[in-house]
């Protein structure tokens with residue numbers, strides 16, 4: 001049966017044929033997709049731009065690199081990984097999607113994602129909304145004080161920033177401190193009641209990483225390293241990714 | 244569509260589709276040849292927008308003629324996939340035709356191996 005594997009060879013070097021070979025498990029056979037479609041039936045991006053994950057995989061396997069580069073569909077995939085979960089062969093379609101995104105010149109990638117990534121590179125916060133470290137510190141301290149006063153049962157609650165040697169380093173989506181500061185508090189309360197020893201970092205506190213969605217490896221790494229370096233600098237043992 | 248399929252189940256389904264395809268090809272050899280030629284032509288040549296529906300209709304008719312009772316052959320599966328009500332984006336027609344021919348190549352490989360095994364016996 002394994003001899004039936006779709007022919008992925010050919011004289012022309014196709015980026016995607018190679019990528020498909022890399023992600024296809026030992027003995028995997030893409031012809032089996034014909035009577036399956038489990039990935040497409042659970043995918044939130046199915047039907048958008050006339051595409052679905054199974055079609056995308058076939059296009060890749062057939063070496064249709066140009067069509068893939070032109071398609072907007074890879075930008076519609078949410079990277080949720082549902083397709084991998086339901087696939088009998090555990091084929092990593094989002095990895096292919098990621099590679100497809102990288103085919104486009106950076107400046108031609110979707111403006112919203114591009115702008116958010118560039119914003120994150122502007123300062124040490126790594127915030128896609130461009131929030132500066134000082135602003136984050138101000139909001140956290142302000143909101144904490146308000147809740148300590150208004151809710152006496154949480155008078156001792158803390159929201160530390162740059163606490164050396166804490167057990168957990170937490171990141172935080174920028175949306176809360178910028179637009180919904182009260183939404184920061186429920187997690188603080190849970191950590192307080194659990195007696196957790198935690199801290200934010202003044203650098204690398206923003207959890208969202210649009211550079212990953214942009215398929216900009218260098219920027220993705222820079223954002224991640226800023227966070228990791230701050231956690232290491234503080235001597236924190238465990239990184240809790242809230243994103 | 245079940246989300247708990249196993250590779251074994253998929254292999255059984257593929258084997259069944261191949262067997263149904265072999266039966267269809269044996270019964271309709273001329274339509275099979277015409278169908279392949281038609282798909283290859285769509286891949287190789289640009290299609291005028293006015294020709295799109297007649298072309299697809301012809302292709303779908305050929306696919307249906309190959310497996311009129313819907314026995315789950317490659318033709319049966321592609322007749323649903325290629326019908327104009329399934330392809331909302333014209334650019335996808337060429338990709339589907341390529342995919343059809345790729346599956347038929349896999350079928351031919353399979354058939355060759357089957358013949359080979361019989362000869363050895």
Ligand code: SF4
Nearest residue numbers: 043077078080081083
């Ligand atoms: S990772 Fe992308 S392709 Fe896979 S199910 Fe999610 S949206 Fe669909």
Ligand code: SF4
Nearest residue numbers: 033036037038039087
């Ligand atoms: S779930 Fe896996 S086996 Fe099924 S169609 Fe998708 S990629 Fe193919």
